[in-house]
Amino acid sequence: MSSVVETRKTSPSQNAAPKPKKAEKEEVPADINIPDNYVAWTLKSQKPRPPITWDNLLQNLQWVSLAVLTITPSIAIYGFFTHKLRWETFLWSVIYYFITGLGITAGYHRLWAHRSYNASKPLQYFLAIAGTGAVEGSIKWWCRGHRAHHRYTDTDLDPYNAHMGFWYSHIGWMILKPRYKPGVADVSDLSKNSVIRWQHRCYIWLIIGIGFLLPTAVAGLGWGDWKGGFFFAGAARLCFVHHSTFCVNSLAHWLGEAPFDDKHTPRDHFVTALVTVGEGYHNFHHQFPMDYRNAIRWYQYDPTKWFIWVCSSLGLASHLKIFPDNEVKKGQLTMQLKKLRETQEGLVWAPPVEDMPVISWESFQEQASKRPLIVVAGFIHDVSDFLDEHPGGRHLLVKYIGRDATTAFFGGVYDHSNAAHNLLSMKRVGILHGGTQHGLQDKSIPPAQRLRIARY
């Protein structure tokens, strides 16, 4: 028995709850008695399985997954070399790719794992059957893992922890025995669902029927291409659906932007959406997992959302959940401010007022005879390096050396741009004692420093 299971025995949540009977147990949320410090405690005290080495590799392989994930593409490749791909079969394979893909994305994922909408019984049966055709395990098993993935994203309790690397989160987690047990996740709601129970019961037969017999039979009975149906609509199509789904765990945690939050690895990218039937706006999805959408803009590619929306228009789905727009916008705003704050921190600003000497009018006069000093809005500026650069000409600056140019600068002679005012502030060398006029307080702040990103 592995150390993982031993650890679990002494986990506080297991000790706290009296053991219920099997049927009853399924109906009670798995995390009903979860202690307050479950995550930190488990991460700290759970001993991982020993690392995988070349020596223990064979004992650490999950043979069933390995078989499915290697035999399917082998059959497909064999097919490509030995059988001509007919266009009808090609078309049917693509269609069947989308049907079984939607079974996973609209069914397994958005409906059952995230309860992001309600589906009528007919739609549920359709999605359960289509999803079975993707051969990715039963709904219950799949959702158990996926909920743990969301609940413990990027930690050792996340079964497809993206920090383990691209290939591990793509496929390694299925082929290798995991080092850690996935964290507790409740699927008691699914155990109560008759469609899910039916699928779980008949799973093996459904796989064979929907995964292989059906696509083969359609091509065979439809246009006599039995072999093509098996090779392409069966095996090749399945291989594509597999890696399409796997990309949600690998590519979607790796490629793209984080417009809603960057605490964790999930990212938004159009390419990911393209290869995953619309699941590529994964940064949004991890922030707002109970939203039936992944893409919130009409021009983004999210056919799963479109499918759900059409179903709801037809009365087959209802209660499509949307996270309040106000809160979605907050996330975007925060991320944009974060970027702009970096810009803000990276720029050079006017010297801080606190650090500047306060200089009397007499002293200013005296020093202005040695270097070109000009007063504007209570500040003394040294314009040495600017005399010959001034777009308004040297003569206008020279004229104001040792004088107050506030009125002239702020529109009397020329209504300087905000950029000029910003530049002016960079030349501050002192504060004129008693030099701040009433009503000009706002002029003492350069325009670029009026709006500032502050941290609380």
Added chain:
Amino acid sequence: MSSVVETRKTSPSQNAAPKPKKAEKEEVPADINIPDNYVAWTLKSQKPRPPITWDNLLQNLQWVSLAVLTITPSIAIYGFFTHKLRWETFLWSVIYYFITGLGITAGYHRLWAHRSYNASKPLQYFLAIAGTGAVEGSIKWWCRGHRAHHRYTDTDLDPYNAHMGFWYSHIGWMILKPRYKPGVADVSDLSKNSVIRWQHRCYIWLIIGIGFLLPTAVAGLGWGDWKGGFFFAGAARLCFVHHSTFCVNSLAHWLGEAPFDDKHTPRDHFVTALVTVGEGYHNFHHQFPMDYRNAIRWYQYDPTKWFIWVCSSLGLASHLKIFPDNEVKKGQLTMQLKKLRETQEGLVWAPPVEDMPVISWESFQEQASKRPLIVVAGFIHDVSDFLDEHPGGRHLLVKYIGRDATTAFFGGVYDHSNAAHNLLSMKRVGILHGGTQHGLQDKSIPPAQRLRIARY
């Protein structure tokens, strides 16, 4: 004598300075004795010419400009209907459009009006000659107006004041006698330049030679198309160059974005750049007029900038001026913050802490028996509308009614997203007396409120 001139007589700047002799006058900056309140004073006290009506229209037309601006397109149109356009002539017309266009943009505008770089004598002669071919007045006259345009943008002292409407700033200001005299602008630097003086002297002959004879002769001697040269490389090309330049005063103050500052009308737009040989990034240009660039990104269309750059590579130009990048970025940052601040102000935020009642633990207990209240990070939250919406399930919320869920919420059970924390803050109804734990102060600010755009 018009009222404008009368007003000017009593203007303080004119009275202050003793009248210099003509030649001497040209060498002294026109604004050397400009008073501190020149702009406000002039705008207030200058009486405009009476409004133009149908009755006084004829007296208010500027006949020379009107003639040039109507006869040129008439000749071009006549040519299109009576003479076949040969491809050599077409190509030559396009090339000549760019040559004369660059004369204006790289010469008149960026070199002489804005001194944004230094040009060697040969380049100056080339630009002066090419610019003459655009038939837009002498360098001195043109720069006088353009400097006033920059100095008094969007006011009555701006000769092409965009607030007078699109057509006025495009062409009206030339055809109609202006209601106001343009504000003072200094061009004494140009009066000292021998190339400019030469052009001014020979202007009429140069127009005829470069504007019409040269383009006609090239086509005539080159491929025997004298008439085509006159109609197309002469008149039609000139008409295009005219309206191309005029677009800088109209379209560029009307179409597009203001990424650097929105105090005035100038705007950035690719389309404007396309039709003006690169002068379309006009928002940038009005902020940083002495920058030899209009477009700062390599992928933006600014052939005038490319031309100047090539000239400097060839040693024909030098001292290409660039406004400090630090200051350019400040402008962009301010504009972005301005937009985001609108978003920030448009969102609904957590109720302000100052307005919330402080509630004792006992009172919290009592009230929690009537409605679902949960404490997190020292705040009491009412989760009535969220019990059935909670993605983690109703049971976890119910468990914490009347209790402190801080540890559970912040990772003990589930490390909630920033979005969840933001949403939580919206449900605040009170502050728990003495409920703020040490070390949790940062948790009392929802993530979206940690970075805020503040106004100073």
